[in-house]
Each structure stands twice: as structure tokens, then as C-alpha cells.
Amino acid sequence: MHSFSEILDQLNAFGKEQSFPKAPAELYEPCDYILSLGGKRLRPALALMAAELVGGDPGLALHPAWAVELFHNFSLIHDDIMDAAPLRRGQPTVHMRWDLTTGILSGDVMLIYAYQHLAQTPKQEVLPQLLEVFNRVAIGVCEGQQLDINFEKRAEVSLEEYLYMIELKTAVLLGGALEMGALAAGSTAQDAALLYDFGRLAGIAFQIQDDLLDTYGDPGTFGKQVGGDILQNKKTFLVLKTLEIASETDASALRQLLNPATQQEPESKIAAVRSLFDKYQVPALVQTEKARFEQKAFEALAAVSAPDSRKEVLRSMVAELLHRQK
Amino acid sequence: MHSFSEILDQLNAFGKEQSFPKAPAELYEPCDYILSLGGKRLRPALALMAAELVGGDPGLALHPAWAVELFHNFSLIHDDIMDAAPLRRGQPTVHMRWDLTTGILSGDVMLIYAYQHLAQTPKQEVLPQLLEVFNRVAIGVCEGQQLDINFEKRAEVSLEEYLYMIELKTAVLLGGALEMGALAAGSTAQDAALLYDFGRLAGIAFQIQDDLLDTYGDPGTFGKQVGGDILQNKKTFLVLKTLEIASETDASALRQLLNPATQQEPESKIAAVRSLFDKYQVPALVQTEKARFEQKAFEALAAVSAPDSRKEVLRSMVAELLHRQK
Numbered sequence: 001m002h003s004f005s006e007i008l009d010q011l012n013a014f015g016k017e018q019s020f021p022k023a024p025a026e027l028y029e030p031c032d033y034i035l036s037l038g039g040k041r042l043r044p045a046l047a048l049m050a051a052e053l054v055g056g057d058p059g060l061a062l063h064p065a066w067a068v069e070l071f072h073n074f075s076l077i078h079d080d081i082m083d084a085a086p087l088r089r090g091q092p093t094v095h096m097r098w099d100l101t102t103g104i105l106s107g108d109v110m111l112i113y114a115y116q117h118l119a120q121t122p123k124q125e126v127l128p129q130l131l132e133v134f135n136r137v138a139i140g141v142c143e144g145q146q147l148d149i150n151f152e153k154r155a156e157v158s159l160e161e162y163l164y165m166i167e168l169k170t171a172v173l174l175g176g177a178l179e180m181g182a183l184a185a186g187s188t189a190q191d192a193a194l195l196y197d198f199g200r201l202a203g204i205a206f207q208i209q210d211d212l213l214d215t216y217g218d219p220g221t222f223g224k225q226v227g228g229d230i231l232q233n234k235k236t237f238l239v240l241k242t243l244e245i246a247s248e249t250d251a252s253a254l255r256q257l258l259n260p261a262t263q264q265e266p267e268s269k270i271a272a273v274r275s276l277f278d279k280y281q282v283p284a285l286v287q288t289e290k291a292r293f294e295q296k297a298f299e300a301l302a303a304v305s306a307p308d309s310r311k312e313v314l315r316s317m318v319a320e321l322l323h324r325q326k
Numbered sequence: 327m328h329s330f331s332e333i334l335d336q337l338n339a340f341g342k343e344q345s346f347p348k349a350p351a352e353l354y355e356p357c358d359y360i361l362s363l364g365g366k367r368l369r370p371a372l373a374l375m376a377a378e379l380v381g382g383d384p385g386l387a388l389h390p391a392w393a394v395e396l397f398h399n400f401s402l403i404h405d406d407i408m409d410a411a412p413l414r415r416g417q418p419t420v421h422m423r424w425d426l427t428t429g430i431l432s433g434d435v436m437l438i439y440a441y442q443h444l445a446q447t448p449k450q451e452v453l454p455q456l457l458e459v460f461n462r463v464a465i466g467v468c469e470g471q472q473l474d475i476n477f478e479k480r481a482e483v484s485l486e487e488y489l490y491m492i493e494l495k496t497a498v499l500l501g502g503a504l505e506m507g508a509l510a511a512g513s514t515a516q517d518a519a520l521l522y523d524f525g526r527l528a529g530i531a532f533q534i535q536d537d538l539l540d541t542y543g544d545p546g547t548f549g550k551q552v553g554g555d556i557l558q559n560k561k562t563f564l565v566l567k568t569l570e571i572a573s574e575t576d577a578s579a580l581r582q583l584l585n586p587a588t589q590q591e592p593e594s595k596i597a598a599v600r601s602l603f604d605k606y607q608v609p610a611l612v613q614t615e616k617a618r619f620e621q622k623a624f625e626a627l628a629a630v631s632a633p634d635s636r637k638e639v640l641r642s643m644v645a646e647l648l649h650r651q652k
Binding site: 024026027078081082100101104105107108109111112113115116119124127128131132134135138139142143145146147149150 | 350352353404407408426427430431433434435437438439441442445450453454457458460461464465468469471472473475476
């Protein structure tokens with residue numbers, strides 16, 4: 001078995017060889033740029049780990065893994081336009097560094113290149129299955145982005161709706177990366193589906209943890225500003241849980257605090273919202289909810305018909321991510 | 327053999343059954359909307375005709391044909407954003423009727439649905455070949471759109487560059503529709519490639535004709551304003567041919583006329599530009615160029631290993647389109 005860092009090395013070596021054409025430069029330079037911003041390459045790494053877990057050569061999953069990475073970066077370019085985000089990993093977003101047209105068109109061509117990589121999967125007999133998973137997951141991600149946009153405009157969002165949104169927007173792609181990596185290496189459909197569930201459920205747990213860390217992370221180690229979600233009035237899991245269980249009065253107070261029209265000092269706003277979360281012990285409730293998804297995730301992993309020794313790299317990597325403090 | 331109108335009937339019946347999901351409505355309503363604007367369905371019809379031409383059941387090409395139609399409509403939604411176009415077939419464009427975000431995201435999901443239809447091709451054994459063609463053509467269309475954007479900003483564009491741009495932006499998709507239709511019905515790769523060339527070359531001839539009709543069409547029958555390209559200062563085939571052969575003085579005069587900074591009456595501008603085209607007999611030269619591509623197109627069709635009787639529906643439909651006056 002390869003370690004996580006060996007998997008990443010293999011992936012990065014492969015990625016360096018997968019260059020876009022040189023011309024038209026206006027179309028392809030932004031594709032190279034977004035990839036160069038240095039994401040964690042978590043999704044393609046999952047695909048390679050799944051391939052090895054089911055007993056295959058991780059190299060069999062390289063092209064599908066890269067397809068997932070290109071899809072992820074396509075979605076970042078287009079999401080940044082929709083969110084009017086100026087920065088991505090501390091650097092200008094594509095539509096800011098170039099322009100709107102460049103962002104749209106470079107994103108489009110990157111999505112097509114994702115399919116081109118998928119089509120290069122070494123075991124061509126599994127291409128129909130890979131395409132089925134890729135399309136299903138890609139449609140899910142678009143639907144999740146739409147729900148996220150809808151929810152920002154809506155006054156009321158239920159916790160159930162929120163969970164469904166984050167499942168589509170972020171978790172299904174993690175599951176899909178694992179499922180495709182397994183299928184590309186010759187896995188049974190059943191094991192591939194269990195790995196999909198593992199990734200999907202762990203992905204929901206990740207997102208819940210993200211919400212928690214954004215408000216309760218250690219300012220010394222957390223990469224972003226603690227309280228950022230509160231300042232952006234985001235309807236996070238913490239907010240929605242509080243609204244669900246708080247008294248009428250406290251719920252109104254929270255809504256007022258998160259109303260963009262309310263004038264308030266950033267630090268006092270963060271403190272006031274946190275004290276409402278704390279009053280209802282929401283952090284502990286959210287931890288419990290996260291643990292529920294985490295447990296279901298590892299149950300799915302346990303059910304995959306492979307020896308425990310082959311699951312260890314993936315299990316420990318995901319466990320570490322789910323218990324990070326930043 | 328089915329007639330062109332029977333092919334269209336089969337296609338429209340199929341299209342009616344291919345509905346998008348109902349939710350999220352904000353994502354899928356714009357997809358239904360752009361399809362409802364009633365294009366000619368030329369590209370998917372080509373796919374069905376190619377399937378029958380090579381001796382197959384046109385029904386075998388329905389899903390790939392619909393993939394091509396969805397791809398075409400995806401590109402219309404995104405191109406309309408990039409061109410800041412308010413209207414499409416007399417109706418508001420998607421980003422005008424909804425907003426930018428809707429245009430981007432609905433276009434994205436439509437592109438993914440195109441692949442989903444491709445994946446449903448009945449003869450699964452040809453899926454790798456279909457994907458290869460689809461990806462190649464889709465990348466070409468994106469590159470063509472980028473070149474078109476680049477050329478608008480450039481002072482000088484050669485005729486050769488212009489032909490390459492229109493080949494990518496519009497012609498390769500016509501060729502790809504035919505190639506995929508043939509492959510989906512079990513054609514040899516050689517016949518499919520000849521049909522691709524037929525569509526690609528006829529597509530270039532179409533575009534040259536479009537340029538000609540825009541300036542020399544009969545105002546009584548031409549659907550749009552005659553002279554529209556001139557008023558938009560477009561670097562059409564007519565303009566580039568004139569710049570290539572005109573005297574230094576006349577070329578400068580033409581550049582001046584097509585400079586957006588020049589103040590001039592629309593009708594006198596059109597007349598002045600036309601008189602420069604006429605002085606160098608550019609319409610006749612452009613007709614000759616169009617006829618050259620048309621001839622090469624029909625040579626490719628003639629080389630397809632199928633009886634002439636099976637080529638007749640496609641041949642006569644394309645010949646009619648190439649000699650339409652509006």
C-alpha cells in the first residue's frame with residue numbers, strides 16, 4: 001500500500017504531464033492558472049486510494065482522478081463568478097484577473113477536458129459506469145449550487161434542506177471520486193457504491209465541521225478569520241440549529257443580528273451570535289450531528305469487501321481530516 | 327428512407343419526452359426555455375440522417391443527436407452572456423430574462439445533460455468513439471468562440487484565420503453531428519470521418535453564405551436587417567477579402583467606415599461599404615470561395631460507401647440550405 005503522501009506524489013507527477021494546449025492562450029492560461037493555485041488535490045487522491053483499496057493499481061484511476069480534479073476547478077471558476085468572489089486561495093479569481101468572458105469560457109473548456117480525461121480510463125469496459133457516476137455527481141453539484149443560491153435569498157431554510165444542499169454541493173463529489181477510482185480499478189459495483197456512501201457521508205461531516213470551526217476554531221491555528229460566516233450572515237448549520245430550538249425571542253434576536261441591515265461592530269456581533277449558540281449548547285449538538293454522519297461513513301467503509309489493512313490509509317486520512325482544528 | 331420532415335417529426339417527438347427534472351426550478355426552467363425558443367433542430371436532424379445514410383436505424387442516433395442539440399443550446403446560453411446579447415430568436419436571452427448566475431449555471435448543467443444523453447447511446451460499444459468525437463468537437467467550439475473574441479479586439483485578421491475560426495465555432499459541430507449519428511448506427515470509422523468532413527466543409531460554406539446574405543440578401547425575404555454586419559463593424563469574409571485585395575487607399579477607407587468612432591448615417595454607411603465590396607467584385611469572389619467548400623463537401627459525401635439513393639435526403643437538404651436566399 002502507498003502512503004497518502006506517495007499517492008499525492010504520483011498524482012502531482014501525473015498532473016504535471018497533463019498540460020492544456022498552448023493556443024488559444026486566452027482560453028487555456030486561466031485553466032493552468034487555477035490549477036496552479038495549489039489546492040489540496042484531495043478529490044483525485046481519494047480516487048487513487050479507492051483504486052488501491054479495492055485491490056487495483058492506483059495508476060488505473062489516474063485519468064478519472066484528474067477528471068474529478070478538473071471538474072472541481074471548473075466549478076471553482078464558475079462559482080467564483082456567481083459569488084462575485086475577488087480572491088481564491090489568496091490570489092485573484094479568474095474573472096478578476098482576466099474578465100467575465102474568460103471565466104465562463106475557460107471554465108466550460110475545463111469541464112470538457114474533464115470528460116476527455118474520463119474517456120482515457122485504461123479499462124475502457126468500465127467507461128459507461130464511470131460516465132454514469134460522473135454525470136450523476138456533476139448534476140448534483142450544479143443542483144447544490146442552485147440550492148445554495150436559493151437559500152441565500154430565502155428567509156427560512158430547514159436543517160434538512162441545508163443538509164441536502166451541502167450533500168449535493170460538496171459531498172457527492174467526494175463520494176464520486178472514491179466510486180470512480182474503485183470502478184476504474186475493477187471494483188464490484190457494490191463496493192464502489194459503499195465507497196461512494198463513505199465519501200458522501202464523510203463529506204457532510206466535513207462540512208458540518210467547517211461550519212463549527214469557522215465560529216469556534218482556534219484563532220491561532222485557523223486559517224481564516226474566526227467568525228467570518230457570522231459577519232457574512234451565512235445560514236450555517238449552527239444558525240439553523242439554533243433557530244430550530246431557540247425560544248421565539250432568541251430566534252428573533254438571532255435573525256436581527258444576522259440581518260445585513262443591522263448596524264453593528266464586527267467583534268460584538270460575533271460575540272452576541274456566539275452567546276446565543278452557547279446558550280442552547282449548539283456546538284455540542286452540532287458535534288453530535290457530525291459524529292452521526294462520521295459513524296455512518298465508517299460503517300459504509302467497514303462494509304467494503306476488502307481486508308482492513310487495505311482500508312487503513314484512507315481511513316486514517318479521513319479520520320485526521322475530520323478531527324483537524326483548522 | 328425517411329424524408330427530412332419525417333426525421334424532424336421523429337426528433338421532436340423524442341425531444342418532448344426528454345424533460346429536465348422539475349427541481350430546482352431555478353436551474354431547469356431556463357433549460358426548457360432555451361429549447362422552447364424553437365431552433366431549426368438542424369444538428370440533431372443531421373445525426374439521424376447520417377444514421378440512416380449508413381444503413382442503420384435513425385432511432386439508434388436519437389440520444390447522441392439530442393446530446394448535440396443540448397450542447398448547441400448550452401453554447402447559445404453562454405455565448406449570449408459573452409456577447410451581451412439581449413435577444414435570441416426575438417425573445418429575451420436567458421441571462422436577461424433571469425440573471426447572469428442563472429445563465430452560467432443552467433448552461434453548465436445543460437452541458438452535463440448532453441453527456442448524459444451521449445452515454446445513453448443504444449450501442450454501448452461505440453460509446454468511446456462517440457465521446458472522442460464529442461469532446462474533440464466541443465473543445466473546438468470553445469476554441470472557436472475564443473478566437474472570435476480575440477479577432478474582435480484585433481486590428482488585423484487574415485482570411486485564413488477567419489476561415490479557421492468559423493470552422494471551429496460553427497462547422498465542426500455540424501460535422502460532429504453527422505459523424506456521431508453514423509457511429510451510433512454502426513458505421514465504419516472511415517465513412518463516419520467522411521461524413522464529418524462533409525458537415526465541416528458544408529458548414530464553412532454556410533457561414534460564408536451567411537456573410538454574403540447579411541449584406542446582399544433580398545430585404546423582402548431576408549429575416550434580419552440587411553447590412554446588420556456592416557452596422558456592427560463585423561470583420562466578415564467580405565470585409566477581409568476586400569482588405570486583402572483593395573488598394574491601400576480603399577482599404578484605409580473601409581477601415582475608417584468600420585471604425586466605431588466614425589460618425590455616419592446607417593444607410594449611407596451600408597451603401598459606402600457595399601460600393602467598396604462591389605468595386606473589387608468581392609461578392610463574386612466570395613461566391614467562388616463558397617462554391618469551393620461546397621464542392622469539397624459533396625466530394626466527401628460522394629466518397630461515403632453507401633448507395634446514392636441513401637444519400638439523397640441529406641444531399642438535397644444541404645444543397646437547398648446552401649442556396650437559400652434568406
